[in-house]
Amino acid sequence: MVLIYRCLKPIVYLLFFILFISGGAEIVDAQVKKIKVRLSYKSKLDGNFNAKKFKLNHPLKISQKEIINHLVSLRYKGVSIGSKEASIFSSPEIKKLAPILVKAFEGVPSRKIIHIDLKSKAGTTVVDIFSFKNYLNWRFDSIQGETFFQKNNTRAWSIFTWELIPQKGQLYFKSGPERGRRLNKNWIVAKIKLPVLGKYDEKKTGVSDPSKKSNSSNKLNLELERKLKHLKRFYEEGLIEEEEYKVQQNKLFERLF
Numbered sequence: 001m002v003l004i005y006r007c008l009k010p011i012v013y014l015l016f017f018i019l020f021i022s023g024g025a026e027i028v029d030a031q032v033k034k035i036k037v038r039l040s041y042k043s044k045l046d047g048n049f050n051a052k053k054f055k056l057n058h059p060l061k062i063s064q065k066e067i068i069n070h071l072v073s074l075r076y077k078g079v080s081i082g083s084k085e086a087s088i089f090s091s092p093e094i095k096k097l098a099p100i101l102v103k104a105f106e107g108v109p110s111r112k113i114i115h116i117d118l119k120s121k122a123g124t125t126v127v128d129i130f131s132f133k134n135y136l137n138w139r140f141d142s143i144q145g146e147t148f149f150q151k152n153n154t155r156a157w158s159i160f161t162w163e164l165i166p167q168k169g170q171l172y173f174k175s176g177p178e179r180g181r182r183l184n185k186n187w188i189v190a191k192i193k194l195p196v197l198g199k200y201d202e203k204k205t206g207v208s209d210p211s212k213k214s215n216s217s218n219k220l221n222l223e224l225e226r227k228l229k230h231l232k233r234f235y236e237e238g239l240i241e242e243e244e245y246k247v248q249q250n251k252l253f254e255r256l257f
Helices: 002-034 064-073 091-107 216-236 242-256
Strands: 036-043 075-078 112-120 123-132 135-143 149-152 157-160 162-164 170-175 182-191
Touching: 002 091, 036 091, 064 091, 091 112, 091 123, 135 162, 216 242
Parallel strands: 162 182
Antiparallel strands: 036 112, 075 162, 112 123, 123 135, 135 182, 149 157, 170 182
16 A cells, blocks of 8 residues: 555656646736737838848848847836836747747848737837847837837927836947937847846846736746746655656746746
8 A cells, every 4th residue: 555655646746736837827828818919021211210221131040049038138117216127028928929020030021120019918019120240129119008209298398208228238229420329228239149047037037027017927937936846846855757857847938938
């Protein structure tokens, strides 16, 4: 009887853990389905900025992991007092957008740029994306429903509502004459081979709650952390082999992104 119990115990633990993972995946997938992405290609001369001086290296082959790393790294902050730095895209938005951008870069014509209009519960995010040399350019018109420029009704002039926050391997785009060049704080130039972020945790990346408008993504991140702890305990207690431990660990991260 004791022998049977010892044999069945790891199996029961493993089944429980698999069901545990599946429940979290369903929550993420439900959120992803509600996100709408409209993709289009437009001329590099189009819009309120001019990219004609750039020799675009389109189409571009870029991996999904590289795209995810870029999406996770993009940060912004409101200019009003008390605003906190946050990620632009939530985990469900990244999961929705990453495979779309991989295919978009593979199919974008040589003289066109990628235009994305993403609508989610947090609001509408509008961004132009293109590549030249060894860089990706991300130029945002709006983030989660807030446009970069907003009209000040009192003084009748346009003011900034937020600004991007460059991370390692990223810089603001500079425009204008050589002297007195202006920083475009809604336009990030990032190395294609961006340094990989060590951990997707809330303090460093904000992936768990980038919008600061909903606790749903934060709950998902806490759930992932809890599952990883359970998985590690099963491995340390010898209930699952190292190979199975790594397989289940990878599945958790794949379902998050």
